[in-house]
Amino acid sequence: MGTGTPLGRVRGLGSAKEGTHHWWRQRVTAGSNLFLMLWLVVSILSRGSFDYASMRLWMQSAWVAVPMALLVISVFTHFRLGLQVVIEDYQHNETRVVFLILLNFFTVGLGATALFAIAKIAFGAK
Numbered sequence: 570m571g572t573g574t575p576l577g578r579v580r581g582l583g584s585a586k587e588g589t590h591h592w593w594r595q596r597v598t599a600g601s602n603l604f605l606m607l608w609l610v611v612s613i614l615s616r617g618s619f620d621y622a623s624m625r626l627w628m629q630s631a632w633v634a635v636p637m638a639l640l641v642i643s644v645f646t647h648f649r650l651g652l653q654v655v656i657e658d659y660q661h662n663e664t665r666v667v668f669l670i671l672l673n674f675f676t677v678g679l680g681a682t683a684l685f686a687i688a689k690i691a692f693g694a695k
Contacts, residue, residue, distance in 0.1 A: 591650065591653075595650045598644075638688075645680035649672060653672065
């Protein structure tokens with residue numbers, strides 16, 4: 570005998586066996602966000618000057634550009650995972666698929682733009 574209600578078994582509703590993976594990814598990105606944000610705050614506060622030229626020179630270092638890129642990837646992944654849960658929990662009609670697609674386009678587009686900006690500064694473009 571299966572688990573769940575008889576109506577749920579007839580409709581084929583039940584666990585998709587994806588919840589644990591999603592939960593772990595959300596926790597891992599939360600931990601990396603915490604670590605990388607702490608690095609960013611300490612790193613910025615330890616700067617002597619905050620003018621444009623010195624911050625640009627600071628961002629051109631690989632020791633800064635790589636963690637910044639990792640931070641962007643981690644933040645946007647965590648953002649997408651969190652909003653995916655909200656959409657799946659509260660949107661129950663066919664527009665849920667549209668919202669999930671728009672969410673993916675939004676997070677990938679904004680994340681790619683941020684990574685491009687970091688790369689452009691890191692490689693010294695004017």
